[in-house]
Amino acid sequence: MLKALSIQIQPERAPELNVAEVKRSLEAITKSALVQRHDFNEGFDETRYLNFTFGTEDLKGLWSLIQSTIFGDAPFAESLAKASIIVCEGNDGWNDYLQLFHFDPALPRDSVDAT
């Protein structure tokens, strides 16, 4: 069953972040066989935000790919970490979603193994 994983980026949190470069990297992920569908939107809600949502049947595999693609050796990794939130559906969809990453390191991070 398809599960959704969403990445939100709030560029104002890291003005130095090259958003276009991040977009390119995330767009490349959409070509992966791990991704069955994807959505994107951008707008303002007190601050500017970009949302990337991927639908996958393999959450663990996708999360691993995302981590290596955007948080691994990527030149923007450090900046992106200051400006992003990543969540995914849990066993009961969004009712028990998992927070995989948050720009605030004080907030708890769930493991995708919980699904």
Next chain:
Amino acid sequence: MCEDSCIENSFIIEEFRKDDPRLKEFLEISEEENQPSFYAPIQLLPGADELEIEDVGLWIEFHLTTDDFNHLQSLGLKGKLRAIGYGASGNAPYRARTLIVAQHQIKESVDLPQPDECEVIYYQVGDEWRKFPLDAPTLKKRFRLSIDRANKNLTNMWAEAYFGSWAGGGRGRFQLVARGLTSGCSGRLDSMLLKHHCFIAA
């Protein structure tokens, strides 16, 4: 035994195998979901003057075009157009394109069918939502405009991934706010099924 006034209910629990064909409609991506689409909410600040774009840079950045502006002008709209966001499902080239032009806060939730392989403009006149072109084909899946629970002056907009995906399946609105977003970063994070697209200040 039940009396006449009593209704006897029963149900059967049946275990489905993962490859059961009856699960196909739930497990496979529907045609509706497969259609790459683009949508952009726009706020119209009504005025007596000829229609203009408030911030042309933002208009372009949000993938709005001169043609879009010309279409909106041809509808007789007056005032300023404010680009407030955009969204896309799937990859370009998009087979469906929607502009949603809101003037003021809605009084109740509004459902607008998503276009099927074409371009559609929905625009608010008074409390009415008009569609252009009138005969544009649409899908069952919808955009839903609703009043934000926390701030009645805000409008939430959701784009359904497929018909019925936001309600009836136990899926509620998804927000990170309840789980520790600090103040000043209330940008919403969307779920795939409940895509919260934007806010329109009333």
